[in-house]
Amino acid sequence: MSRRRSGSREESLLWRTDQLDDALEQGGEELDPQRSGAAVALVSKVRERWELKGGRTVVALAGATGSGKSTLFNALVGEEVSLIGARRPTTSRATAAIWGGAEDPSELLSWLGIDARHHVSDQDDALDGLILVDLPDFDSTAQAHRVEADRILERSDVFVWVTDPQKYADARLHNEYLAPLQDHETVMLVVLNQVDRIQDEGAVEEVKEDLRTLVAADGAGDFEVIGTSARMRTGLDDLRAAIGEVVQRRNAAEQRLVGDVKGTARDLLQDVGDEEPGLDPQADRALVTALNQAAGVPVVLDAVQRDYLRQAGDHVGWPFTRWVSALRPDPLKRLRLGDNPAAITATDVKTALGRSSLPPPSPAARSGVDLATRQVGEAAGAGLPPRWADAVAHAATPYTGELADSLDQAVMNTPLRARNPLWWQAVNILQWLLALLAIGGLAWLVVLGAFGFLQMPQEVPTWGPLPIPVLMLGGGVLLGLFVALVSRALARVGARRRRDAIEKRLAGSVAEVAREHVSVPVKAVLERHKQTRQQLQAAAR
Secondary structure, eight states: OOOOSSOOOOOOHHHHHHHHHHHHHHHHHGGGHHHHHHHHHHHHHHHHHHHTTTEEEEEEEOOOOOOOOOHHHHHHTTTTOOOOOSSOOOOOOOEEEEESSSSHHHHHHHTTTTEEEEOSSOOOOGGGEEEEEEOOOOSSSSSHHHHHHHHHHHHHHEEEEEETTTTHHHHHHHIIIITTTTHHHHHHEEEEEOGGGGGOOOHHHHHHHHHHHHHHHHHHHOOOOOEEEETBBBHHHHHHHHHHHHHSSSHHHHHHHHHHHHHHHHHHHHEEEEEEEOOOHHHHHHHHHHHHTTHHHHHHHHHHHHHHHHHHHHHHOOOOTGGGGGSSOHHHHTTSSSSSSOOOOHHHHHHSSSOOOOOOOOOOHHHHHHHHHHHHHHHHHHHOOHHHHHHHHHHOOHHHHHHHHHHHHHHTTOOOOOOOOHHHHHHHHHHHHHHHHHHHHHHHHHHHHHHHHOOOOOEEEEEEEEEEEHHHHHHOOOOOOHHEEEHHHHHHHHHHHHHHHHHHHHHHHHHHHIIIIIIHHHHHHHHHHHHHHHHHHHHHH
16 A cells, blocks of 8 residues: 655645745746746646535546556456557546545536546445546557546546556656656555566565655655556555545545645746845945936036035125126026025926936946946846846836936935025125225215315324225225135135035935835845745745
């Protein structure tokens, strides 16, 4: 009797199937098409078989040509149901023998695609619920027979592999059928038929042990090989008892499908990595740097610095030359950037809805972005299978037009000005006081000149050797120029600080664009990979 030495079901069939189904959905095109196609078909088969679960167990007798499979089938049934003859191959279509009549097997047999059906009259309680199927030979010279055998084997609950002393080491049996069934020990039986052809009883045990070793080497499991002779009717009771044991457990269908799901999930694990590499901080920083160049951030920072100096000149410059700065264009407005507290005009609306006037990125800047995104993709996809690595690389390479628009909007939406320093106002007041002082001195001198022209007597107050009007004019002018020069030096320091502050703001805005267009899509692919891997591992566990 075939025995599985040990084993237990860890998770339910439907739970494993759901895990496999979810993994297929998450993995998508990153899974091997052939393996994923087989998995999709398996999920469909599991759901179909589960709807037909009932109490029936489908046991398929499978074997090579000349193994005596049909003779063994008739011996188990007790009647000549399956045709036997000298011409090979004999079995051209599957035949089902049905034990027990409490449950109608028609729907299940229709799903199996078996038309030849025989209800066994000599009922055996141990076999109640059994549907025994005699398959066409899986090595038949007729391709239609092989296809039919494989199709029903795919939908059977239990496999009874029937071989004989001449073909028990057949490569096709071991390589194509037994080797893939490493998760099906509980629903497999191994039969060495026609043992009556071996004259020496000791040799029979040697052949059975040799077959057992071969099956174990296939990875299909450690079995006790059942020796039978349909012609001599020996070993039939052991085989019937082994089949009855499987039937009485009433879970062969589930165990068979669990084995299918585990094996399929294990195959699909070849298409995922052992872990997710994650994003490389160094590559991320290089990407932000490249995007800064592509977004024209250096140009903007230069404009911010010039704008600060221009505003500083309007507040702390010499009042008599401030009108000159009005002739200079606003560096931020030229780029359609900056805050404009004035009323919104049609031009402002176009600016808000359109783009800035920043120059387009140079070929070198575009190449830098391409290189940086490629490095992000390569770092994040390192160690992943090719399809997943390609998906990561694709996610790390956003559409150039969308990326350019997002960078432009990020720069436009970043505040490029800040509150004016308080010392500007104090210096501004001082400058106007000095200007008024100079104007007062000049007016005084003009009045004195007029009095002199009219030869009117006048007395000019002095401070030391210098007349006070001259001191007022000269002091107002010289002190105003001095304050302007000192303030301009201070403004240069402030402009550098303002540049540094705005640089941090823009870096944050550009980093957000990098996160949205590169990091988030890459993380999404890596998360899909993680979910796929974990669900396949759960299904294969």
